[in-house]
Amino acid sequence: MDFDFSTISSGTNLSVIQEPAALFDALPSKQPGLGYLRQVQATVLERWSPRRDESDLVIKMNTGTGKTIVGLLILQVSLHDAAGPALYLAPTPQLAERAALEARVLGLPVVTDPRSGKFRSCEAICITSLQVMFNGKTRFGLADADSHIQVGTIVIDDAHSAITRLEELSRIVIPPADAAYEPLMQLFEGDLNNQSAPTLLDIKAGERGRFMRIPFWSWQDKAEDVLKLLHPLRSTSTLEWVWPLLKEHLALCEATLTGDGIQISPPLPPIQEFPSFVEAKRRIYMTATLANDSALITHFAADAESVATPIVPDSAADLGDRLVLVPQELVPDLSDHELRTAIASIAVTDNVVVLVPSWQRAREWSEVANATVSTSEEIAAAVTRLQAGPVGLVVIVNQYDGIDLKDDACRVLVIDGLPQAASGSERREATALRDSNTIITRQVQRFEQGMGRGVRSREDRCAVLVMDRHLVDLISRPDVPGRLSPGTRAQLELSRQVARSLEGRRDVTVDGVVDLIRKVTEGAEDFKSAARRALLDVTYETVPLIPTAVHQRAAYDAAVRGDRETAANAADAAVNAARHLMKDDRLAGWLTEKAAAYRHATDPARAQAMLAGATASNSSILRPVSGLTFKPSRPTRRQAEAAAKYLADHYTDGGRLRIRLEALIADLAWDPERTEEAEQAWSDLADHLGFSGQRPEKEVGVGSDVLWSDSDGANFVIEVKSGAEAALISKRDINQLGGSVRWAEKTLTGVKRIVPVIVHPSRIVERTGTPSAETRGVDTGMHAKLMTAIRAYATALAVDDQFRDPQAVQKQLVHLHLNGLEFTTHYGAAVKIDS
Incomplete structure (x- = not known):
C-alpha cells in the first residue's frame, strides 16, 4: 500500500526552534553518525x-571538536531569530567547500554565492571564503556603493588565520617592473636617502633582505601626487583588488620600500569599507589557537567588552595525543643532515609532513622529500x-594553518622554522619589536597553529618534532607556556618531562629518538596513558586583552572619519598604555612612530619631536628630519668581566645560553633574505663576548652596519654582506667600508x-676596489671557524653555569682567540685585490 507521509503535519515547524541543540535533534535529514551533539558542542551552544x-x-x-557544526547551527537559529541573512566565512576556498559539505550532511540548506536569492531571502546559509567579502571588488558591496548585501549574522571560522589574511587583502604591492614604481621612487628618493x-643603495642593488619606510611626513605631504600617479593605473592587476579600499585614505597609509617593490597598506585593515560586515547584528569569531583575542579588536573592530569574555567549554582536554620533541636537545651533537635522514627513515612506514618557512629551507630537505608543495592547489x-x-615525506612551504x-x-609533523614576515611593514615591525611581548606572543601563536595541523580530533595522535634553532630558542623561554592555550601547555610540559627523564642517559642516540617517535606513531599504550593524564583537569583560561588594542583601533577609525585630533590623542593613549601598563618601552617607541604619523596632520613640529624622543626606546623607527647624533658605547669593564655580567644578566642557566647561541649562529648564516637579522646577530655577538655592539647605520642613518668597541679603545668597523652572492667583493661594498671608517675616525x-x-663569502676584492691595508675579511672559511668557536664558547661556559665567572670566561676567550684584537687576526684574513 502506498502512503505519502508528507500529507501529515510534522508537528513543530523547524523554523520556530530557537535553541541550537534542539534544532540539531529535530533536523530530519541528518546523515548517519550524527545522532547527537557532543558534550562540548552542547555546552558551547547553551552558553551562546x-x-x-x-x-x-x-x-x-579545540580542533576536531565540531566547531563547524556549532557555527552552522548558530547561523540557522539566527535565521529563525530574524537575524539573517546568515553568512559563514572560511579562511580558504577549500575549507569553505568542506564547511558546505558538513552543512549538507546536517541537512541544512546552503548556497555558496552571496548573490543567491535564497541567501538574501534567508532561506539558506551562504558559505564562502574570507576573500570573497574582504576585497576591493567584493560581491557584497563597498561603503561607497549604491547598495550592499545585507547580512544579519556572520560566523568567521579559524579567526586566527583570518587576521593575517585580512592584512594581505588590504595591501598594495607595486613591483619594480610596474609603471608606477619609478615615478614613485623619484618622488620619495630624496627622503629615503636622508633616512x-x-x-637605499642596497635595495637598489637588489638586496632582498633590506626594507625601509617612506617617511610619513613626506608620504602625507605628497599624497596628492601619489594619487595622480596611481589613479590612471587603478584598473590594472596590481591595484584593482585593493585600490577601492585605500583610495580615499592614501595619506593614512604606510608605504614601505623593499627589494620586491613599494608596499602600501593602512595602519589597520579598512574594515569600515565593508558595510555588510560592519552592520551585521551578530558577528561570531571561532578559533582553536588564538590565545589572546586583542587582534580581533584591532583588525575587525570587534567590541572589546564582548571579546573579553569568550565562550568556552567546561574542559580544554579534548585534544588528540601529541608529544613535542626537540631531537637536537636530546642528542646535542646531532647534525641537521643526520636528523633529516632519521626522519626520512620514519617516512618509510608513516606519513611525515614538514612545515618550512621558505623555499631555501625546503631545498635542504630535497634529498629525502617525496614531494614539496607551496601553492594552495598543490597543498590541497x-x-x-x-x-x-x-x-x-611531504614538505609544505610557508603554510601553517588551514x-x-x-x-x-x-x-x-616537523616544524622546521616559523613563517617569516612577508611584507615590508611586517618585517619592520618584527625587527623593531624583536624579543618584545608582542612578537613573542605572535610567534608562539604561529607555532601552536602549526602544531595543530597534525592532530585533528580527540582520537588522533602525532609526534611533533621541532628543528629550527630560533624555534627551539622560543619554546625554551620560561615565559612561553603562559602564552599557549591550556591544552598545548599541558602537552608541552609532558614533553619536557620526557626530555628531563632522558637527560644523561647513554642510550639517547638518534636511533633511540626514532624508537621514541615510533611509540607515538604506533599508539603505544604507555604513551597514550601519559598523554591522557597530562590533559586531566585542563580548562580554558581568560587572557586579559592587550591594553593598546582599543586605542589603536580608535585612532585609525577617527582618522578615517577625518577627526585628526581625536586620532592623534587615541594614538598617544596607545603609547602610554604600552609604556605604563605593559612596561614595554620598545613597543612604546614603535607605537610612537604611528602616533607621530597621526599627529603630523595637526602639528608637524610636535610629530618630529615625538620621533626624536622615541628613538631612545626603539632605534628601528623613523628618524626625525633633523637627524640624530650617534652616541658611542664602550664597556666600562675589562672584556671577560663585561661578558660575564652580560651573560649572567641574560641567562638563567647554561642550557638557555647554549640554545640562544645556536639561534644566534643561525642568524649569522649566509642568507640573502635575512641580512637584517645577520646585522643584529653580529651586534648581539659583541655583547656575548664582552665587547659593546652597536648598529650606527640603523640608529642614525650613517656609519657602519655594526660597530664593536672594547674598554681599551679598539673599534671594529664592520660591514655585513651576508646576503652577497657575487664571487668577489664589489667596489661599492669595499668603498662603503672605507666610508664607514672615515665616519668612525x-x-x-x-x-x-x-x-x-x-x-x-669572499675576501677577494674586484680590481677597481681600493681596500685599506688594515682591512680584514670574514669569508666562508673564516666564518665557519668562528661559528665553531662560538659553539665551543657556549658549550664550555654552560657547564656548571661557568658563564657567571669572569675567570672562566677569560679562559675561554683566550683559548678560542675571541679576546680583543686577536679576534680579527684569528677570524679575519687580509683582503686581496683580484689579480
Whole structure:
C-alpha cells in the first residue's frame, strides 16, 4: 500500500526552534553518525544562547571538536531569530567547500554565492571564503556603493588565520617592473636617502633582505601626487583588488620600500569599507589557537567588552595525543643532515609532513622529500594524497594553518622554522619589536597553529618534532607556556618531562629518538596513558586583552572619519598604555612612530619631536628630519668581566645560553633574505663576548652596519654582506667600508685603533676596489671557524653555569682567540685585490 507521509503535519515547524541543540535533534535529514551533539558542542551552544544578541562573540573550541557544526547551527537559529541573512566565512576556498559539505550532511540548506536569492531571502546559509567579502571588488558591496548585501549574522571560522589574511587583502604591492614604481621612487628618493643612504643603495642593488619606510611626513605631504600617479593605473592587476579600499585614505597609509617593490597598506585593515560586515547584528569569531583575542579588536573592530569574555567549554582536554620533541636537545651533537635522514627513515612506514618557512629551507630537505608543495592547489592535492594512504615525506612551504592532516595523513609533523614576515611593514615591525611581548606572543601563536595541523580530533595522535634553532630558542623561554592555550601547555610540559627523564642517559642516540617517535606513531599504550593524564583537569583560561588594542583601533577609525585630533590623542593613549601598563618601552617607541604619523596632520613640529624622543626606546623607527647624533658605547669593564655580567644578566642557566647561541649562529648564516637579522646577530655577538655592539647605520642613518668597541679603545668597523652572492667583493661594498671608517675616525673619541672588517663569502676584492691595508675579511672559511668557536664558547661556559665567572670566561676567550684584537687576526684574513 502506498502512503505519502508528507500529507501529515510534522508537528513543530523547524523554523520556530530557537535553541541550537534542539534544532540539531529535530533536523530530519541528518546523515548517519550524527545522532547527537557532543558534550562540548552542547555546552558551547547553551552558553551562546543567552548572549546571542551581543555584537561580537568569541567561541573557543579545540580542533576536531565540531566547531563547524556549532557555527552552522548558530547561523540557522539566527535565521529563525530574524537575524539573517546568515553568512559563514572560511579562511580558504577549500575549507569553505568542506564547511558546505558538513552543512549538507546536517541537512541544512546552503548556497555558496552571496548573490543567491535564497541567501538574501534567508532561506539558506551562504558559505564562502574570507576573500570573497574582504576585497576591493567584493560581491557584497563597498561603503561607497549604491547598495550592499545585507547580512544579519556572520560566523568567521579559524579567526586566527583570518587576521593575517585580512592584512594581505588590504595591501598594495607595486613591483619594480610596474609603471608606477619609478615615478614613485623619484618622488620619495630624496627622503629615503636622508633616512639611510646605504640601505637605499642596497635595495637598489637588489638586496632582498633590506626594507625601509617612506617617511610619513613626506608620504602625507605628497599624497596628492601619489594619487595622480596611481589613479590612471587603478584598473590594472596590481591595484584593482585593493585600490577601492585605500583610495580615499592614501595619506593614512604606510608605504614601505623593499627589494620586491613599494608596499602600501593602512595602519589597520579598512574594515569600515565593508558595510555588510560592519552592520551585521551578530558577528561570531571561532578559533582553536588564538590565545589572546586583542587582534580581533584591532583588525575587525570587534567590541572589546564582548571579546573579553569568550565562550568556552567546561574542559580544554579534548585534544588528540601529541608529544613535542626537540631531537637536537636530546642528542646535542646531532647534525641537521643526520636528523633529516632519521626522519626520512620514519617516512618509510608513516606519513611525515614538514612545515618550512621558505623555499631555501625546503631545498635542504630535497634529498629525502617525496614531494614539496607551496601553492594552495598543490597543498590541497598533497593533503588529499596523504589522507588517501602512504605518501612518505611531504614538505609544505610557508603554510601553517588551514591544512587538515588527521589520523594517518600525518603521524609525524616537523616544524622546521616559523613563517617569516612577508611584507615590508611586517618585517619592520618584527625587527623593531624583536624579543618584545608582542612578537613573542605572535610567534608562539604561529607555532601552536602549526602544531595543530597534525592532530585533528580527540582520537588522533602525532609526534611533533621541532628543528629550527630560533624555534627551539622560543619554546625554551620560561615565559612561553603562559602564552599557549591550556591544552598545548599541558602537552608541552609532558614533553619536557620526557626530555628531563632522558637527560644523561647513554642510550639517547638518534636511533633511540626514532624508537621514541615510533611509540607515538604506533599508539603505544604507555604513551597514550601519559598523554591522557597530562590533559586531566585542563580548562580554558581568560587572557586579559592587550591594553593598546582599543586605542589603536580608535585612532585609525577617527582618522578615517577625518577627526585628526581625536586620532592623534587615541594614538598617544596607545603609547602610554604600552609604556605604563605593559612596561614595554620598545613597543612604546614603535607605537610612537604611528602616533607621530597621526599627529603630523595637526602639528608637524610636535610629530618630529615625538620621533626624536622615541628613538631612545626603539632605534628601528623613523628618524626625525633633523637627524640624530650617534652616541658611542664602550664597556666600562675589562672584556671577560663585561661578558660575564652580560651573560649572567641574560641567562638563567647554561642550557638557555647554549640554545640562544645556536639561534644566534643561525642568524649569522649566509642568507640573502635575512641580512637584517645577520646585522643584529653580529651586534648581539659583541655583547656575548664582552665587547659593546652597536648598529650606527640603523640608529642614525650613517656609519657602519655594526660597530664593536672594547674598554681599551679598539673599534671594529664592520660591514655585513651576508646576503652577497657575487664571487668577489664589489667596489661599492669595499668603498662603503672605507666610508664607514672615515665616519668612525670623525665621530668616535678616545679611539686607539680602528680595524675595518667586511663579512663577505669572499675576501677577494674586484680590481677597481681600493681596500685599506688594515682591512680584514670574514669569508666562508673564516666564518665557519668562528661559528665553531662560538659553539665551543657556549658549550664550555654552560657547564656548571661557568658563564657567571669572569675567570672562566677569560679562559675561554683566550683559548678560542675571541679576546680583543686577536679576534680579527684569528677570524679575519687580509683582503686581496683580484689579480
